[in-house]
Amino acid sequence: MKTQVKALIVGGGAVGTSIAYHLARAGWEDVMLIERDELTSGSTWHAAGLLPYFNMSYATTHIHDYSIKFYKTLEEETGLNAGFSVVGNLRMAQSKERMDEYMLYASTAETCGVPYEWMTPAQIKERWPLVNTDDLEGAIYHPTDGYINPADVTMAMAKGARQRGVMIERKWQADGFEWKGDHWDVTLTKMVEKGGNLVPSDEQIVVSAEHVVTASGNHAQRTARMLGIKMPAIPVEHQFIVTEPDAELVKYRQEGGEEHPVLRDADAKWYVREERGGWILGPYELNAPARFEYSVPDTFRADLFPLDLERIEEEYMSMIHRIPSTETVGLKDDYNGPICYTPDGNPLVGPAPGLRNMWLAEGFSFGITAAGGTGYYLAQLMVEGEAEIDMASLDPKRYSSNWMTTEFAARKNEEAYEHVYILHHPDEERPACRPLRTAPAYDRQKARGAQFGFVNGWERPNYFGPLDAPDSFDHDARSFRRGGWWEHTKAEAEAVRNGVGLIDATAFTKHVVKGPGATAFLDWFTCNKLPKVGRINLTYALTAMGTTRTEYTIVREAENQYYCVSAGAWTEYDADYLRKAAEEKAEEFGYIEIQDVTTQWGVFAIAGPKSRDVLNEVIKDADPATALSNKRFPWLSCREIELGMCPVKAIRVAYTGELGWELHHPIEMQNYLFDLLEKAGEKHGMKLVGARAQNWLRQEKSYRAFGNELGRDATPLEADLPRFVDLDKDFHGKDKLQETGVRSKCCTVLIDGPEDADPWGREVLYTEDGTRVGRLTSGGYSVHFGKSIGMGYVKPDLAVEGTKLKVKMFDTLWDATVTCDSPYDPKNETIRKDG
Template identity: 35%
Template sequence: MTKVQVVIIGGGAMGVSLLYHLVKAGWRDLLLVEKNDLTHGSTWHAAGLCTHFAHNATIQELRATSVRLYRDILPQETGRDCGFHRSGAMRITRNPDRMDEFRHVAGLSEFTGYPLEVLTPDRIAELHPLARLDGLIGGIYEPDDGHVDPTLATQAMAEMARKGGAQIWRNCPVEAIRQTRGRWRIDTAKGPVESLHVVNAAGTWGWEVGQMMGVNIPSVPVLHQYLVTDTIPAVAERIAGGLPELPMIRDPEESWYVRQERDGLILGPYEKEAQVWSVDGVPPSFGAELMPPDLDRVAHIIEAAMARLPALETGGVKTVVNGPITFTPDANPLIGPAHGHDTAWLLTGSSMGVMEGGGAGWFLAHWMTHGAPPMDALAVDSRRFGAWADRDYRVAKAVECFGLQFGVHYPHEERPAGRGLRLSPLHDLMIARGAVMGAAHGWERPNWFSETPNARPEESFRRANWFAPVAREVSAATSRVAMADLSVFSKFEITGADLAPFLETLGANRAPDLGRIGLCHGLTPAGGVLSEFTVTRLAEDHAYLTSAAAAEEIDLDLLRLRAKGMDVEIRNVTDDLAVIAVMGPKAPETCPELADMPWLSARETTLDGIAIRALRLSYIGECGWELHVARGAATTLFEALERRATPHGLGFYGAYAANSMRLEKGYRGWGSDLTTERSPLEAGLTAFVRKDLRDGLTRDPAWDMVLLEIATGEVDPFYAHSVWQGDRPVGIVTSGAYGHRTGKVLALAYLRDATARDGLSVSILGTRRAATILPQAPFDPDDTRMKPGATP
């Protein structure tokens, strides 16, 4: 029996990168097993494109880290080139919305330090003289982008890992995986291995290896084709003339990319109707094989590319590559702990394994070493999908993501595939009352309410067709009474003799007293905010916790980890209970039986004969309650509340109105404003951190979260806008919206220079707008409206 610390399953760019970075981090007794040979699967046939373009800072850092590794670090360590070509890259468009998207990504990149250039048509012609400009309105240029030889890069990482003592077993399929007594046994063709940690980096085989581990891997292999041309005379002439390599060029509207390959070109089309492959298991014998060419499927895209780059027509087709790449439901990789396991990890599902692999290995190695990711992990955390992400869902979303590989990413985007998986018992009632639904962790939830039947949201970077309806929803909650379906909350019942010490060690705050409600933030070992729980103390041995919908698996893992060695039972009751919010100055008249409840208190009682758990709190800054009720009684309770509230001017509100109102109160949101990157002190939550922990959470230099009022413009802020002081970027917006009660444009932002207090501006889609730090919440800063007996 071979005994090691870590077994990595999969020898593509992702797995080998992790092996390399664990060696760098000082780990020993490392083993990577690969069923065929290194790079077999999808790495070897990848086009090797590397970019800095991303809508998320973490994804961008994965890609930028890969570039640095392939371009600089590995050649220096090995003394050999990895085949990296710093060609630069551009994206072109004839779509005004796409130009908004380009400006948004460029604004994020100003803050992250990877500046991208927004292009005019004349600049496109200067950078890529082979491109026709017909219909183009602009583009974006990524000067540090390039392409790499995937095999050379992977082998270089493997060489350095071996030099550091790591083992690589090639031609060694994994036959079975099981966990006993806190260790993993991996049966391989070369014998059994016992390991403390196991990592699924199997890529194309990620789903099958996940089945062995007992972990749901929502990824699907999808066939992607690209063609390599023979000599292109115009390219050969440039080479002969000593001109630099052409930049890669992408046309998102026509869905293709082109890059130079020696004196020819590579053309990669992405068809709208993806062809999934081997959904229920890749053939065991499959390795470095390809599918037969099927250019008829992409002929229309090839023709469009030739129209834009006529030089493509002058070279014959030398090679067609048609092989599988993996897609997750949101096209981001699966990185991090496997749900339900302390020592199982995922590093798989990347449709851009070479582009992201170098950085992904660094990211997971840091997480495994330090117990926390180096950056906000929500975009890649493998637990962002639950058991609800079944076969139909993963296939539908993979097809959608492939077809929208070059789709515009709108700030409030709601894609249609894979919907209707998790329905609140109030779902049909919400639809009947005009709810326009969005998706949250598989749930359908009301985003806003329309007076027009069958309304659909507009996709825009500017104010859309839901702006006026949201104003009406806010008005109802502010002046009358409004109800909301909050059933998507994650919900946990905690019982047992050790409840008190469990709650005291759960997070940064002290446990609430009996019958009271508190806010508790679970922290990473580095002091970042991992979880945010609303904790209700129902009895000496019973607490009820709620948290964000998207945090369900993450929070359940944290609760179970904190409960180790304690006499407590944790039950996930997310699907068992519904939550109805009743908010507004007329809420006490709607529910007079509850009007005497103190602020931040809980009561288990009945309304109209229906058992409820009433929580006296508000995320929107208005008087009211969350009423938690058994799923089977939810519709009856809702209809009873509706009858009670109608005489008082009943309205309904959704997630968009809640976002507007909570920003007017300066309330932070988990997953956007609260992440593992920043401590609760940096997030402005000092009041929720017990005094004995504060010194340990102080960082130098510390970032500072501020609430900004931004000058009015045609675009309301949403996220990832850079904050400037003069000519230097000093911060980043994490969330924003128009405040309908105050008439202010508001945003929460982190300042990485906490001394930058004056002369601020926010760059929103390329336009700088003056911003002022608000010293207190602009709406009801003294919280008088939420307290019992308050007058509006």
């Protein structure tokens, strides 16, 4: 057994073997995989082996698509049949709203090139007569997926890995990780059989690895403790049952009937597929408990939990309703095993927070579907520095260790399990473990009708609903079209355009970067010129591949002190990248100090033509009449001001594109400032405004958003932001930025869409002749133009004002026209308004 390797993978399930295979295929030698028991002995062995395409995430859809295509090639390469039954996947709908969900999902599928078909109830019945279609609205059908044997596909990937030089060692457990400055020393313990249990022996070795990948599945919490990090990967019980042969099914197949696709009745919360003349039923019921919140017992190996039939009675009866021939069929087998989850249902894939060359691949609730693609794209991250798709939505640091706890993860994972088949509204907000992080003004805003969204643990107002509405209003208001919230958001957006609005932006991520090396470091770290003292600049930190890693508003507070503001959803993601980069460059640039001050500063954004009037009511200054004038407080500058008794770091910038300021204030004084501004705003008609209205307004200004238009799959030049890139200086990622060129280009489109709906930012863009040419990354409604609006990427020659396109919404093509950049107030006259 080698004791020095390039990469060590911990975990021998489908995910781990795929990573080992793809690292070797990418050219890495000296790759070793260890497994504490036997390959597939974790959740892989009792997985149902389904390969569903359906996922609302762009990145995850690509991952699933790669897996499904890759698994079909394994037999030719390895000689092992992975047991892939390409029977298709039929996802049925009992309501028009469920069909709306499928049509929105189909947009994501289409942007990724995933094939699908629509089926009517009559078409389903004609093709698969055992299915009761009386109460169905229709279905979406994926003809190219199906199900696979989890053990067989894992063994095929393991053989392929071995053929490429990977060493696979069984019965070795990782018991310690120590970073030595340029490699990891991993302590491994030999596991032995004793009385039917697997126990550690006295035999230990240390393996030195330049890179380590953890794919430890149900053992993720033990792994996290050894690494000194937190990760919300905790298993939840998942049951499925296997029936005895169904006489009607056997007869149907004997008479030449084709095998049923994997059937999914989302409204009934289950999947069903054929199994040797019978059926497998897999429900996603309520009240499935989290397990192994701290560790997996040594006695638990390829074991199962007792079945709880009462918990799945409703789903079992609905299977009988959908497939009436199952009513008299007995049960043959049952499974109730742990399946790892995360709070949002997506896995944790990428670099571990605070650690170097430590990679996580944990929390796979659909591990067989995701294994192949995870190996492929994670290998790209490790070998090339970035993947060809933006993996940020799967990054482990989306759950910050500052607030994520075991209790939070366990309860949210239970919620994620029972939400597998709920209607996934784009405006969905899940209630478990909330409120958790609240700014001081939370109660005041809630009393004024605030309907909150969950952002990095924070409660942030999405919009302000009716004051007399019950707490359930937000849930009732959701829709795939214009929900009950839409009119409230429209009124808020109009208030900002015509009067004044106040937005709670406390969730913004905020860092102070200072010290003798701060200026040189930030000049290298970001691609735009640094601002002068007292001024601000918008800039980007790039990846090594020249794509956009983070967007910053940088305020230069002193010669070597900067206040950096970035997206609220990405605090630890930004902090980790910033700190690691500063550590790497400290010797070159000098001492750099980085402070995460996110929770020290609250933020209110005040915006609109009357915003200066409101602030003039409360500002304390020797000459209050001119304190906020262009001469004393120009656009894109920062000043320390006093509003009543509250000291404020005021930044003259507005994400809405109106005259406005961001008011960064000591968070302990937030309620005082809120009351002060609310009273001052009364005579000016000031309205409280949520994030959804702000999202609409920023699209009218073509302001790109990180995680939408800005990400690790596009450069700032492809985002059409050359004014924020200073090619006269050296900066991280510059060479690759220039090498890449402009493969696609961001633009803004105005859309003549349906009267009851707007795009969500997932839709496909076509030319007028029906050629697919791009996709939307943002969408909404423009109160200025009175129609739908969106932003997205198309081929560069089409990102020209006046280009006629089509956008697909609800399976219909609607007219869209590329407009100028910043179609509302393109000369920025409103923002610069003097007073």
